[in-house]
Each structure stands twice: as structure tokens, then as C-alpha cells.
Amino acid sequence: MRYVKTISEVTGSGCTMSQIANDRLTDPVGVVKLCAELIAFDTTNFGEGRSNGEREITGYIAQLLRNAGYAPEIVGPTPERASVVARIAGSDPSLPALLVHAHTDVVPVEVDDWSVPPFAGLIRDGYVWGRGAADMKDMVAMTIATAQDWASRAIRPRRDIVLAFVADEEDRGDLGADWLVRERPELLAGVSTAIGESGGNAIRAIDAAGTVRRLYAVATAERATMHMRLTSTGTSGHGSRPTADNAVRQLLDATQRIAQHRWPVHLSSTVRAFLEQASHALGYEAELDSDEGVERTVERLGDAGAVARYTIRASATPTVLRAGGKVNVIPGKAEALLDVRCPPGYEDELEDVIDKLLADDATRDFVSLGRSVESAPDSEWFRAMERAILDQDPDGIVVPFCMGGGTDAKAFSSLGIACYGFAPLGLDSEGREVHGVHGVDERVPIESLVSGQRMLASFLQRV
Numbered sequence: 001m002r003y004v005k006t007i008s009e010v011t012g013s014g015c016t017m018s019q020i021a022n023d024r025l026t027d028p029v030g031v032v033k034l035c036a037e038l039i040a041f042d043t044t045n046f047g048e049g050r051s052n053g054e055r056e057i058t059g060y061i062a063q064l065l066r067n068a069g070y071a072p073e074i075v076g077p078t079p080e081r082a083s084v085v086a087r088i089a090g091s092d093p094s095l096p097a098l099l100v101h102a103h104t105d106v107v108p109v110e111v112d113d114w115s116v117p118p119f120a121g122l123i124r125d126g127y128v129w130g131r132g133a134a135d136m137k138d139m140v141a142m143t144i145a146t147a148q149d150w151a152s153r154a155i156r157p158r159r160d161i162v163l164a165f166v167a168d169e170e171d172r173g174d175l176g177a178d179w180l181v182r183e184r185p186e187l188l189a190g191v192s193t194a195i196g197e198s199g200g201n202a203i204r205a206i207d208a209a210g211t212v213r214r215l216y217a218v219a220t221a222e223r224a225t226m227h228m229r230l231t232s233t234g235t236s237g238h239g240s241r242p243t244a245d246n247a248v249r250q251l252l253d254a255t256q257r258i259a260q261h262r263w264p265v266h267l268s269s270t271v272r273a274f275l276e277q278a279s280h281a282l283g284y285e286a287e288l289d290s291d292e293g294v295e296r297t298v299e300r301l302g303d304a305g306a307v308a309r310y311t312i313r314a315s316a317t318p319t320v321l322r323a324g325g326k327v328n329v330i331p332g333k334a335e336a337l338l339d340v341r342c343p344p345g346y347e348d349e350l351e352d353v354i355d356k357l358l359a360d361d362a363t364r365d366f367v368s369l370g371r372s373v374e375s376a377p378d379s380e381w382f383r384a385m386e387r388a389i390l391d392q393d394p395d396g397i398v399v400p401f402c403m404g405g406g407t408d409a410k411a412f413s414s415l416g417i418a419c420y421g422f423a424p425l426g427l428d429s430e431g432r433e434v435h436g437v438h439g440v441d442e443r444v445p446i447e448s449l450v451s452g453q454r455m456l457a458s459f460l461q462r463v
Contacts, residue, residue, distance in 0.1 A: 034144060035137055035138050037121060038104075038137040039129075039130035054082055054167040058076075065084070072163075076175065078175075081176070084165045085162065088157060090156060097188075098160070098195070099164060100164070102139040102166070102423070107135075116441065126428070126430065126446055135442070139196075140165055169197075177411035191417055195385075198421035199424075200425065201217070201424065204303060205278075205301070206303075214427050215278060218382060220401070221377075221400075222373040222402065222421075223342055226350070227339060227340065228337070228340055228366060228367065230336040232254065232334045232361060236332035237330045239327065254358045254362040255336045258357045258358075259318050263315065266314065266349075268311075269374065275301075278305075294312055319338070375418040392451050424452040426447065429447060
């Protein structure tokens with residue numbers, strides 16, 4: 001097991017000891033330093049089962065929790081692809097438990113494109129830098145820091161809080177959340193609600209009067225993730241002798257029809273609530289009676305509308321083509337992969353449309369299927385998240401939104417757990433923003449991280 005032993009191993013040359021001391025004056029639970037420490041573990045997930053593994057970071061997290069007096073359990077299909085789960089006992093065992101989940105793996109990096117070492121965990125220029133800083137070792141750090149703070153002050157939450165730091169989210173979750181749900185559901189016994197990735201981040205929004213406002217969108221829904229494989233078959237042969245049933249041509253025709261299809265607007269209850277509430281709060285009109293009106297409403301919201309732009313309708317994006325191996329040989333089979341995302345409540349219609357667009361040129365099957373998630377946007381849980389945000393930012397605007405991608409919420413919701421995206425980050429007073437998620441020079445503002453941890457702690461103590 002590897003431990004970060006010195007502050008220089010965490011920060012590199014970008015931050016001095018005095019700066020760390022000053023940071024800790026506004027960071028009493030050390031969430032900034034902890035986030036940097038977690039980044040220093042290279043937990044790259046390359047997909048298709050290839051990974052540097054989560055074993056070391058899981059062992060480190062488990063030791064931190066043990067040191068705080070908790071009893072974590074390391075679980076998983078193999079030691080290398082491990083997750084850690086801990087239950088913090090509440091004062092009222094009659095209340096349903098709450099799950100707080102975060103993943104420890106990260107996407108690959110193109111090292112040469114980065115201006116800083118991606119796994120050094122630099123603290124510099126008001127940011128914590130490194131792969132995973134905002135996706136999502138920041139949430140891992142905030143959760144652990146909160147648990148450590150409770151232990152140091154002998155605080156118990158009202159209800160049981162289950163902490164799950166899981167592997168493999170950046171691939172299909174088969175070795176992480178899905179495995180946990182399938183193989184160890186007893187660790188989630190009594191859980192009715194969960195919070196996890198995406199949601200609660202401050203977004204700069206301009207209202208109708210030109211005033212800068214702060215919008216906090218909490219995820220109460222996710223589009224379905226319906227990754228599909230398209231397969232065409234035909235007669236193989238010599239490239240100089242064309243065949244009528246060329247598998248490559250058929251596949252390209254079918255893929256092109258899907259790629260060019262204009263999906264109609266389909267507003268789930270969450271997306272409708274976002275557009276109505278955000279428009280009202282910012283002084284704009286919400287036009288939701290036509291596709292054109294919805295699109296105008298989204299554009300009118302500016303940067304704030306970005307969280308809805310890809311959730312008002314389905315999308316089907318061709319991402320992989322596979323066929324043949326030699327220029328003068330007609331292959332008998334061709335395949336394409338589609339990244340299909342679907343708004344809640346539109347899955348059946350989407351599949352019907354896909355089948356019509358395929359016609360007789362190709363068949364389809366699911367590579368992976370995660371159904372849409374939607375929880376009540378007007379629940380007491382949502383109101384508690386809202387109050388926790390407003391505790392730190394009284395002038396903030398809190399609205400529900402639908403995430404365009406997918407998270408481990410899809411796995412946990414299969415157990416009947418109501419899932420919300422709440423990994424809060426406050427606004428940086430000097431205008432710094434989260435940057436580089438799944439890209440280059442990923443970083444999270446220190447000020448946002450500190451205020452986000454306070455929001456999270458406030459919520460967990462409130463519920």
C-alpha cells in the first residue's frame with residue numbers, strides 16, 4: 001500500500017508550507033490537502049477491463065476511516081478492482097438510511113498535453129490540479145473530510161449514512177457499483193435515498209436585467225445510457241467483384257440515417273421543472289409548448305441553459321466502426337457502436353425509431369443498458385439540499401436538472417433507491433471555475449472545494 005508521506009509529494013513545487021497553513025485556516029477539515037493526496041493515486045481506467053486498479057486508493061481510504069474510528073469493508077470482484085463501504089450509525093435507527101457514493105477511478109490522460117504532472121496533486125494558483133480533481137476525487141475528499149470531522153467532534157448523524165467509494169464508474173460499472181448491487185446488496189440495507197456524482201455546482205447565470213446570478217443545479221434525473229452495437233452481414237468476396245449485399249455499405253447507410261435523424265423534444269418532468277424554474281428566477285419567459293419554443297428557452301438562459309441543451313431530446317452518436325482487414329477483400333460482417341442517450345420516459349419510442357431507421361440494413365443489440373433515472377424534484381431531500389446550499393450562499397438559485405450522461409446512480413436505483421446528483425461546489429470569488437473534466441489540466445478551485453464540503457456537511461447533518 002502506498003501512502004503520501006510528505007506535503008511536497010502532494011503539492012510539488014507549486015505551493016509552500018505557509019500557503020498550506022493559510023489554506024487550512026479556511027479549511028479546518030483539510031479537504032484541500034486530502035483531495036491532492038487522492039489525486040496522487042493513479043487510478044486510470046482504460047476501459048474494457050483494463051485499469052491501473054483501485055486497490056491502493058481503496059486501502060488508503062479504508063485506513064483513513066479506520067483511523068477515525070469507523071469500520072470500513074473493502075469489497076470487490078478482485079483485490080485490484082476494489083471498493084470500500086462504511087456505515088456511520090445514526091442516532092435514530094428507525095429512519096431510512098442515506099447512501100453517499102463517489103467513484104475513485106479516473107479517465108486516461110494525454111500526458112504531453114498537460115501543463116502540470118496529472119498525478120502530482122498540485123495546489124497552485126487557487127486550484128487543486130490533477131486527473132480526478134473534479135471527477136470525482138473532490139467528492140471523495142469532501143465525504144471523507146466530513147466523516148473525519150464528525151469523528152473528531154463526536155457527531156452522529158440522525159440516520160445511518162452509508163459511504164461507498166466505488167471502482168469502475170468510468171467504464172461500465174461492472175466491477176464497481178453494479179457488482180456491489182448484485183453481490184453485496186446487504187451493505188445497502190435500509191437505504192432509501194442516495195446522493196452522488198453531478199449536481200450542486202455553482203453556475204454563473206445572467207438574468208434579464210443583466211445581473212450576474214449564481215445557479216445551483218441539483219440532478220434529479222439522468223438520461224438513459226443505451227449503448228448499441230449495429231451489425232450488418234453480407235456476402236464476402238474479392239474487392240474487384242462488388243456484391244449487392246456489401247456489409248460495409250449497408251452498415252454505413254444505416255448509421256448515416258441514425259446520425260442524421262432529428263430527434264423531437266421530449267421534456268421529462270425534471271427538464272420541464274428546470275426550464276420553468278430557471279427561467280422564472282432569471283426573469284425570462286419559458287416557452288415550452290413547441291420544439292422551437294423549448295429551444296429558444298434554452299438559448300435564452302445562456303450558460304445556464306447548457307445543463308438542459310442535451311437533455312431536451314434523445315441523441316444517437318456513432319463512435320466506433322469495425323469492418324474488414326484488407327483493401328481487396330469484401331468483409332462478410334461490419335459493426336458500429338452507437339452512444340445512445342435517452343430522456344426519461346422516451347425509451348420505448350426511441351427503440352422503435354432506431355429499428356425503423358435500421359430497416360433491413362443492420363440489426364442491433366445492447367452493449368450496455370442503463371435505464372433512465374428520475375427522482376422527485378420537489379421532495380424533502382431536494383429541499384434539504386437547497387437549504388444546505390443557501391446556508392453557504394443565501395443569494396443562490398437552486399433548481400433541479402437532468403444529467404445528460406450517466407453515473408453509478410443507474411446501478412443503485414435498481415434497488416429502488418431514489419438517486420440525486422449532489423456533489424456540491426461553491427462559486428470562487430475570483431471567478432475560477434472547474435476545468436478540464438475528461439480533458440487537459442483538470443482542476444477544481446480551492447475556494448469551491450472548501451465551500452462545497454461545508455454544503456455537503458450541512459446537508460448530511462440536516463437530514
